[in-house]
Amino acid sequence: MSGDTSALTLILSGDPGLYRIIGLSLVVSLSAVACAAVIGIPLGALIALTRFRGRDGVIVVLNALMGLPPVVVGLGVYLALSRSGPLGSFGILFTPQAMIIAQTILVTPIIAALTRQTVEDLWLEYRDELAAMDIGPAARIGTLVWDARFSLMTALLAGFGRAAAEVGAIIIVGGNIDGFTRTMTTAIALETSKGDLPLAIGLGIVLIAIVVIINALAWAARRTGERYAG
Amino acid sequence: MIALRNVTAAIFALALVTAQPATAQDKSIVVASTTSTQDSGLFEYLLPKFKEKSGITVKVVAQGTGQALDTGKRCDADVVFVHARAQEEKFVADGTGVKRFPVMYNDFVIVGPKSDPAGIKGAKDVAKALITVKDKGAPFFSRGDRSGTHSAELALWKTSGVDIEKDKGTWYKSLGQGMGATLNTAAASNGYTLTDRATWINFKNKQDLAIAVEGDRKLFNQYGVMLVNPAKCPSVKKDLGQAFIDYLVSPHGQQDIAGYRIDGQSLFFPNATDAGT
Numbered sequence: 001m002s003g004d005t006s007a008l009t010l011i012l013s014g015d016p017g018l019y020r021i022i023g024l025s026l027v028v029s030l031s032a033v034a035c036a037a038v039i040g041i042p043l044g045a046l047i048a049l050t051r052f053r054g055r056d057g058v059i060v061v062l063n064a065l066m067g068l069p070p071v072v073v074g075l076g077v078y079l080a081l082s083r084s085g086p087l088g089s090f091g092i093l094f095t096p097q098a099m100i101i102a103q104t105i106l107v108t109p110i111i112a113a114l115t116r117q118t119v120e121d122l123w124l125e126y127r128d129e130l131a132a133m134d135i136g137p138a139a140r141i142g143t144l145v146w147d148a149r150f151s152l153m154t155a156l157l158a159g160f161g162r163a164a165a166e167v168g169a170i171i172i173v174g175g176n177i178d179g180f181t182r183t184m185t186t187a188i189a190l191e192t193s194k195g196d197l198p199l200a201i202g203l204g205i206v207l208i209a210i211v212v213i214i215n216a217l218a219w220a221a222r223r224t225g226e227r228y229a230g
Numbered sequence: 231m232i233a234l235r236n237v238t239a240a241i242f243a244l245a246l247v248t249a250q251p252a253t254a255q256d257k258s259i260v261v262a263s264t265t266s267t268q269d270s271g272l273f274e275y276l277l278p279k280f281k282e283k284s285g286i287t288v289k290v291v292a293q294g295t296g297q298a299l300d301t302g303k304r305c306d307a308d309v310v311f312v313h314a315r316a317q318e319e320k321f322v323a324d325g326t327g328v329k330r331f332p333v334m335y336n337d338f339v340i341v342g343p344k345s346d347p348a349g350i351k352g353a354k355d356v357a358k359a360l361i362t363v364k365d366k367g368a369p370f371f372s373r374g375d376r377s378g379t380h381s382a383e384l385a386l387w388k389t390s391g392v393d394i395e396k397d398k399g400t401w402y403k404s405l406g407q408g409m410g411a412t413l414n415t416a417a418a419s420n421g422y423t424l425t426d427r428a429t430w431i432n433f434k435n436k437q438d439l440a441i442a443v444e445g446d447r448k449l450f451n452q453y454g455v456m457l458v459n460p461a462k463c464p465s466v467k468k469d470l471g472q473a474f475i476d477y478l479v480s481p482h483g484q485q486d487i488a489g490y491r492i493d494g495q496s497l498f499f500p501n502a503t504d505a506g507t
Contacts (some may be wrong), residue, residue, distance in 0.1 A: 083465050091465060092292060093306050096261055136252075175260075175291035176275070193410025194269050195435030214395035 007202025009121070022210065025183040028096055028161035028170065033102030033111075036159055040108045041152065044115025049123060064073045064114065065109035070102075070168030077102040078174045094175040102169040107159035114155035118148045150222050157218055162201075164211050184210075258432075259470045262299075262307035264378055265408040267453070268292035270497055280477050285488055286470050294377030294408065302326060302456070305463030308471035311478075313378035313426075313457045318454045329457035333478050334487050334498040335452045339430060340443040341413070343424035344366035348442075350422075357390035358447040359446045364392055367401040369421030370454035373412050374404030381450065383424045398506060415440070426451050428497035454481075454499070478502070 010018045011099035047058060079085050080094040082100075092098050122144050125128075130140055147154070167185035174181035176190060184207040267273055268290060276290045293301060296311040302310040303326050310327065312318060321327040340359060342348070348368035350359040363370050373380040387394040394402065405412050409429045416423040417437040424487070425433075430441070443449075455475050460466040477483040484500035491497065 053427065088305070088465075094289065097345060143421075146501055175288040177260075177288070177291060178277075190268075192414065193408050194271075194412055195413060195433040197435055 007199055007206055010202075011206065012027075018206075020179065020205070021184055021187050023182070024212070025131065025185070026095060026101045027209070028183060029103060029130055029160060031100045032107050032163045033156055033160045034101065035104040036107035036111050037156055038041065039104075040111030040155075040159075041115050041132055041145060043108075043140065043147050045110075045119045047142070048116045048118075048120035049137065049141055053148050059113075061145065062109055062113045068106055070166040071111040071172065073105050074102055074169030074172035075110065077105065077169065082097060093173065094177060094181060096174070096181060098173040099170040099181060100136070101164045102173045103166070106166065106169060108190050110159045111155050114158060115145075118151045118155065119144050122148050136169060137228075153218055153222055156163060157215060160214065161211065164214075234288045252426060254453055256283055257470065258289055258466050258473060259308040260289045260291060260306070261309045261311055262291050262293060262297075262301040263311040263476065264295050264298060264313060265292050265410065266313070266379065266426045266429045267311065269408070269493070270426070270432045272428065272487075272490055273281065276486060278426050280474065280483070283482075284473055284477065286473060288474060292408075294373070295381065296376030301328075302458045305458065305465055307416045307458060308467045308491045309455060309457055311453065311472055313451055313453045314381045317378075317381065317453055322456060326462060328459050330456050331475055331479050331502060332367060332504065333453050333502055334484075334500045335450060336427045336498050337444065338379065338389060338424055338449040338451050339424055339427050339432060339441045341416065341439045342442040343420040343438050344440045345420075345438075346442060347420075348422065348464045351368050351442045353443050354446060356386060356443050356448050359443045360386060360390045363390060363422055364401075365398060367399060369419060370402050371412050371419075371421045371423040372402065372404045373424075375408070375410065377408075378451075379424060381408060386424070386448060392456055431492050431495055431497055450471045452501075 008037070009017075041162045044062075047055070066217070077098065078093065080087050081090065082088055083091070083093070083097050092101075119141075126144070126147075130143065135143070165185065167189055170183060171189060174183070174186065176182055176186040184188075184203060188200050188203045188207070191197075192204065240262075260374070263273070269292075273288075273290050277290070281287060291298075291301065291307065295314045295317060296309055298307070298312050299317055299321050299480055303308045310318075310321070311333070318330050322330050340356065342350070342351070348359075348363045348366045350362050353362075353497050355358040365394070382392065389434070396480065403415075405415060407415070409425055410433065412423055412436055413425060413433050415421070417435055418437065427444075455478055457468065457471045457475060459468045460468045478487075480501035484502055487500045488496060489499050
């Protein structure tokens with residue numbers, strides 16, 4: 001991307017560099033949300049439906065982890081994936097995979113905590129009914145998560161919002177490499193440091209527009225789903 | 231559990247997509263370099279030329295010199311391309327780098343508001359200019375990030391006989407930021423700062439800033455490149471990394487560096503063949 005162009009002309013002219021950056025942003029953040037959902041939804045539901053010692057403590061910690069500082073997560077993942085770190089032999093520092101791992105760590109607590117709250121509320125509502133059906137805990141979790149699926153979409157969107165917006169973690173573990181690990185947020189940081197503030201703000205507007213579009217698609221999907229689910 | 235199955239399928243699909251760059255990375259190296267070489271636009275100009283000749287993709291991670299050397303030390307880069315000679319020589323001396331090759335130079339300049347509150351504009355002696363900035367208490371923004379430019383700034387204070395750790399007052403602000411961010415701050419608050427000329431020329435948010443001091447021999451800024459030692463870091467791509475270094479110091483690469491100009495101004499001056507740099 002050269003500095004003499006505005007973000008709008010880059011979009012309209014189909015600048016391949018910009019489209020690659022947008023594509024990578026979406027791939028990284030959506031992958032992270034998907035991974036975080038696989039871990040976070042069952043985990044949140046499990047905590048919602050089980051009673052154990054120290055459960056209150058676990059819930060407080062889980063809620064607090066929603067505010068994990070990205071730069072700290074980035075540094076932790078960096079040290080772990082560094083060639084001289086414990087997972088260095090994988091050689092995935094400064095790759096999109098490393099960025100997905102960092103964002104998964106950021107997003108999982110958000111999805112788990114919001115799932116826990118949603119499922120627990122639903123459980124209080126349906127407790128007697130489910131108890132009467134006399135089904136095992138696993139089936140109970142499955143039933144409640146399925147019933148809560150439309151509300152859980154909000155949890156996924158919250159997680160996606162967090163992932164798409166953060167720069168602190170991915171700029172450390174990805175390295176902001178041109179054409180390889182550069183995303184919308186790291187490109188904005190770079191253009192700002194080059195002093196090209198108009199291009200930086202233009203990219204920012206593009207990023208916000210993409211997040212709005214994703215949310216609109218999710219909302220439409222929810223509406224359609226609710227209609228068919230009756 | 232249809233939702234979960236869908237999610238798992240989506241992950242596999244995304245994993246396939248993200249795995250794609252991994253296959254293209256066979257002939258690529260990671261170069262830890264400085265914010266000045268990136269913010270100045272040199273790599274965007276130079277790397278496609280190198281790729282065309284060699285087929286090697288160079289992935290640049292732009293950090294401050296201190297952090298870039300640390301990245302090399304951790305074996306996370308194949309080549310380190312920075313500008314702080316003393317630190318580079320130490321990097322080679324302790325066996326982390328193989329050999330240091332001087333590549334090119336430019337110079338540092340002190341930029342400040344056009345109104346020039348410290349009255350240092352046109353000063354020929356950078357040491358005297360810095361003492362004046364301190365005496366007048368004019369706002370000065372330091373990188374404060376152990377970068378090459380930060381090291382150079384600290385050395386200049388030392389030459390001026392100013393013990394900056396002791397003498398810094400509220401006028402001296404240490405930012406801990408890259409060159410561009412520091413220039414943005416200086417521009418927004420009408421302060422002075424030390425910058426390399428290449429970043430300055432390519433910087434687009436100059437606002438009311440202009441060059442105040444330039445041309446003193448003490449403002450010389452040398453860049454050097456080193457291969458990370460494969461004996462210490464077996465993951466280093468020795469041949470590809472050395473090919474990049476060989477290109478930079480070759481007549482062809484040196485010519486390419488000299489050819490990087492903005493508005494008719496050269497940003498870097500090749501000097502790989504000069505002794506003692």
